[in-house]
Amino acid sequence: MSDCETPAFERRVADNLRAVRERISRALASAGRRPETVAVLAVTKGFGPEAVTAAIASGLTDVGENYLQEAAAKFAALEPHSIAAARRHFIGRLQRNKCKRIAELFDVVQSVDELAIATALDRAAREVGKKLDVLVQLNIASDDRAGVSPGEAAAFASAVRDMPNLRLRGVMAVGPADPAKVSSAFAQAHATFASLGDAFDGEPILSLGMTGDLEAAIAAGSTMVRLGTALFGERPVKQVSTPDGGEG
Ligand SMILES: *Cc1c(COP(=O)(O)O)cnc(C)c1O
Numbered sequence: 369m370s371d372c373e374t375p376a377f378e379r380r381v382a383d384n385l386r387a388v389r390e391r392i393s394r395a396l397a398s399a400g401r402r403p404e405t406v407a408v409l410a411v412t413k414g415f416g417p418e419a420v421t422a423a424i425a426s427g428l429t430d431v432g433e434n435y436l437q438e439a440a441a442k443f444a445a446l447e448p449h450s451i452a453a454a455r456r457h458f459i460g461r462l463q464r465n466k467c468k469r470i471a472e473l474f475d476v477v478q479s480v481d482e483l484a485i486a487t488a489l490d491r492a493a494r495e496v497g498k499k500l501d502v503l504v505q506l507n508i509a510s511d512d513r514a515g516v517s518p519g520e521a522a523a524f525a526s527a528v529r530d531m532p533n534l535r536l537r538g539v540m541a542v543g544p545a546d547p548a549k550v551s552s553a554f555a556q557a558h559a560t561f562a563s564l565g566d567a568f569d570g571e572p573i574l575s576l577g578m579t580g581d582l583e584a585a586i587a588a589g590s591t592m593v594r595l596g597t598a599l600f601g602e603r604p605v606k607q608v609s610t611p612d613g614g615e616g
Contacts, residue, residue, distance in 0.1 A: 381422040381599055388582075388598045395586035406586060409457055409575070411596035413438065414603030417445040423599065424453050432478070432594055434460030436469060443473060459540070459594060461514065467492040476501040478540040478575055481516045486528050493533035501537045502528060503575055506560055508553040509544035518560040525567045538573030538591075539564065543581045550581050554588035561589070 385408070392406050410423035411432040420431050420442060431454045433439035439458070443451050457476040462485045470477060471492035480486050480502045493500040504525050507515030516524045521539070529536045541557040543550045554576055561574045577585025577593040585593060596603065 377418055378422040378425050380601070381419070382426040384599045384601075385426045385428065388595060391582060391598075392586065392593070395583040399587045401586070401589075405591060407573075407592040408599075409459075409592055409594045410599055411459065411578075411594050412442070412600070413460075413596060415600050417442050419600050420446055420454060421450060424450060429453070430455045430457060430476075430592075432457040432459045433474075434458075436460070436466050436473070440469070440473060462489075464488045468495065471496045471498065471500055474500070476503070476537070478503040479505045479514065480528065481505040481507070481514055481524075483524070483527060486531060486534065490531035490533045499533055499535050502534045503538045503540040503573060504528065504536070504564075506539055506541040506557055508541045508557045509549070511545050512542055515541065518556055521560050522564060522567075525564050529567050529569075535569040536567060537570060538568055538575065540573075540575035543576070543578070543585070547581075550584045551588070554581075554584055554590075558589040 393403060396403055408428055409430045409432045410428045412419040413434040423431055456474045457478055458470055458474040459478045462479055464484055467488040477489060489500060505515040506521060507517050528534060539561040544553050557576055573592055574590050575592040576590035579595055579598040582593045
């Protein structure tokens with residue numbers, strides 16, 4: 369395993385995490401929010417198994433992946449006890465015929481935005497014999513095709529909540545590319561999240577904010593930021609995949 373051969377990388381990730389925690393603390397303070405209220409999801413797409421190992425070694429417990437094949441290969445390359453220490457989140461585009469594998473490999477699916485997909489995940493979770501945590505992905509950016517529109521969110525959330533093998537935990541959204549539009553888009557995400565209030569199981573999750581916009585997300589009430597670049601640096605290779613990210 370390369371796990372033990374990358375102390376420099378692990379040190380860098382630990383340093384990066386400290387810097388990120390400071391950014392988060394400052395953002396929470398300026399938003400007047402309590403310090404402990406934002407979770408960090410380590411987004412390991414584009415990196416090898418050593419990124420998962422480094423994230424866990426630095427004390428993070430949640431890892432996120434966008435591409436099923438990449439994630440399957442990465443998780444398989446890790447020691448079972450090591451990957452078992454992480455809560456695995458799927459944050460990429462979903463395809464119906466991949467739901468069984470997704471349910472096997474992941475604990476949380478953040479990108480649920482179609483009823484047919486939710487139904488397939490529900491069936492897959494039953495077959496796999498687990499309850500799958502899911503978030504509804506909201507569309508708050510005109511430049512993004514993914515996600516349920518805020519106006520449809522209540523009906524969609526209520527349908528998902530009724531699925532016996534899914535636990536609806538909250539909402540996820542990706543901000544617009546245009547920095548000038550981020551604040552209002554995040555405010556809309558938070559308003560929709562708040563309006564769904566009692567639809568959620570457990571402590572509600574608002575998964576909002578990435579490396580470039582985490583301060584705005586925290587100002588808007590994010591409870592989970594999804595960070596790749598801030599923790600691991602620039603992704604080494606661009607994903608080679610179909611435009612919708614749905615690789616085979
Ligand atoms: C890649 C990705 C992230 C992490 O992006 P960074 O800018 O590297 O922090 C977060 N969320 C989603 C949905 C992603 O696809």
